[in-house]
Amino acid sequence: MKAIVYTEGGGPEVLRLTERPVPEPGPGEVRVRVEVSGVNPTDWKVRTAGPQDEGEQVPNQDGAGLVDAVGEGVAPGRTGQRVWIWEAAWQRSDGTAQEYVVLPEEQAVPLPDKASLDLGASIGIPAMTAHRALTVRDGGPARLGPGALRGRTVLVAGGAGAVGNMAIQLARWAGATVVTTVSSPFKARLAEAAGAHHVVDYKAQDAAAAIRRVAPDGVDIVVEVALAANAELDVSVTAQNGVVAYYDDGAEVVLPRWTFFGNLRFQGVLVYTMPAEAKRDAVAAVTAALADGSLRVGKEAGLPLHRFPLERTADAHTTVEKGEVGKVLIDV
Template sequence: MKAALYRRTGPAAEVLSVEDVDVPDPGPGEVRVRITASGINPTDWKTRAGLTGQDPETFQIPHQDGVGVVDAVGDDVDPSLAGQRVWTFLSAFGNRWGTAAEYSVVPATRVRPLPGDAPDELGACLGVPAVTAAHCLLVGGSGGPGALRGRDVLVAGGAGAVGHYAIELAKHAGARVVTTVSSEEKGELARAAGADLVVNYREPGVVERVQGFTDHVDRVVEVALGANLELDLAVAGAGTVIAVYANEPEDPVIPTRRFMVANAAIHYVLLYGVPAEQLQTAVSWTAEAAGAGALSPLPVTRYGLDDVVAAHEAVENGAVGKVVLVP
């Protein structure tokens, strides 16, 4: 099969290559997926660049997320999975067979059925972004998605991949959603996802506009804690949970006393370290929402497998929407 891979970490143009490798066989508890689209996340290029300190032992086929059809199952796997169309998540986590290839072998626990009428673009967009969004909306709370009904949610960066799904999942759960964006173009994306109020954070009066929508949010899905602390605290109160899923070049200084007075909490979210039970809860909610037609694909830019370097560089340079590799 053809696969994009790297044997050492570094710049995309220096370490990524497309090669012929043997089609892997699924082992016990695993399935093999014929990949029809592979989604690229920021953590994919950061791992390939060496920013996470993970050098491959032999070679690594990157990308955590993908969509395709199960074409073989290993021992101890339900044989009825064969032939099912599925989306994958955390495919390259502790596994050399990521989705940037014609076939990927993953634990059966890391695939979920994709509704028959859902496009490949949606399946490739789920995984890390949608499951991260789901966990951010649930972490530190109780009662599951139902607890969000009638609540107010603030989503920072509503046009980003995690922000997009945070809006859609929160609306699916019955919450009201306000989101911040940096441009009118991104504002249109956030409105299309269902946000009740979209605020351009580059314009004056951001805090006042959000406070006009609500003076107390129950949940913040946060992409830039340091930059957004003043806004988050302005609408935080007893029980507010701020779920932070991304870091910044400089670690922010946390005003502990203000958080104590507000009785608000910060939870940090990195999907790869989420406890198994909580991860499965987030995955199950994502799968349910996808099955209900509540989730939509991001705007997609497609690259062929041979253009994997350009695809990685596009994500590294902040491409809007989702970059997808088509084997």
Template sequence: MQAMVYRQTGDPGVIRAEEFDDPQPGPGEVLVKVAVSGVNPTDWKARAGDGSGAPPAAGWQIPNQDGSGLIVGVGQGVDPVLLHERVWLFESAFQRPWGTAAQLTVVPAKQTVLLGPEGTYELGAALGVPFLTAHRCLTLGESMPDRLGPGALAGRTVLVQGGAGAVGNAAVQLARWADATVIATVSSPEKAQLAAAAGADHVIDYRTTDVAAEVRRIVPRGVDAIVEVSVANAATDTAVLGMHGSVALYAGSAGDSVTVPLREMMTINARWQFVLVYTMPLRAKAFAVEDVAAAVVDGAIGVGPDHGLPLHRFPLAATADAHAAVEASAVGKVLITVDDDPQA
């Protein structure tokens, strides 16, 4: 099989095509014929490393955590009924060398989720990191439920900072599915159209509008939850957060810090939470996987311009270019097409 591999960390050019023997699933694992591989910021950051050019832990790494495909083999202890099922994958490369930028990958069966007839391979490859992160951000704090679904966020207002990003888009779509009122911030009219297409009820261009004043005009009592892409927005977040509200910060760089006014946040019993999908509590992750899968079945979430998430497609051989696109902050979702028809 062909796989895209890097044997030392560095710029996108360290990714090279190599031929591998077909992997075999071990106990508790499945073998997946990959259809589409999804690229996230976490993937290029892992590939870039700490700047030392050190080799990956296993000496080699197939990149990319997210993907979709067809189960074509099962290991010991895995029910053979899963054979030939269409699935989406998450955390494929977390503490493992077998990412999704390959014709075949092996992954723990518990990290595969049925796509069902409603989900496309493109959607499946876009779900893992962004949607599981967004779910966690939307289910924190005293005023938010543990689970999402129709009606779960009725009567609540959510502010999504950076509503045109991948996680922001996922948060808008999931919050609308759960019947929240959604306010999204963006940096341009073009991104405003994307946030609206995802389902945001109100879209604010933070370059031209006072976000805090506009949010308080829309919801004078303050918002129940904030899905936050940047610590630079901390002052705005403190100004618009309502009683028992939560701020979930899911992005940042080493050395970033945040300062909040203690007394004001104590008064409203606010919660500030830091979110990383790989280490989130197992119970919360299980709920997120189940709810995202349910949203797929409901047809409530999607990818493409109609859902506010333009797609940028690359062939497997151009995995390095796909990484470069994400590193350059491409607006939308970067996908690598590995096999147009894995069932053939």
């Protein structure tokens, strides 16, 4: 089978196309014929550091395809299922940038009939990050569903990004009022297409004033992509006892002195290390939202798709690293 591998850390040039044997599933595992692989920022960041173990590393956490073989202890009926894949390469040497991948069966989740393989390959890390961010508020739901956030106001920073897009869609599905910030008219149109009720171009208006007009008492949850840049804004618009859930850009953060007056909580979000129960809740909720038709991808959904063939995986990684707006997919 064809696979993309790397054996050392570095830029996209370390990725190479190779031939590998088709793997066999072990107990509790399934083998998925990968149709589409999704690329996330963590995929290229991990690549720069090198393989987790000695030997070849296949990149990419997310993907979608069909189960074509099952291991001992797995229901034979799973063969032929369309599935979406999450965390394929976390602490493992096999990601989704290959024609077949073997992984624990719970990481190959049945894909509802109405959901395309492109959609299945696009959710994974972005949707699970968004779900976690929307469920860490004190007294909030641990698992989203219709009405779970009714009466709440959510601020999504960077609503044109992949996580921001999923946060908007999941928050709408859960009944929240959604406000989002963007940096251009183009991104504003994407955030509107995703379903945001209110879009604030922070380069064209006073963001704090615009958000406060929508939520005079403050927003309940902030889904934050750039805490270092937005900490002062977040503190100024978040309601008492609210939460700023950040998945961040890695920059050092200085919090305003008055943060504690509002009893605000700042919660880091990283899918890979979040509690197992939170992962199960995210997978269940995302799958339910898919079945409801409440998650979409494509320009009409505010998340343009950028496609590459498997042999151009390096170009796909470069596109994500450069911050291209939308979702990068690899046709395996």
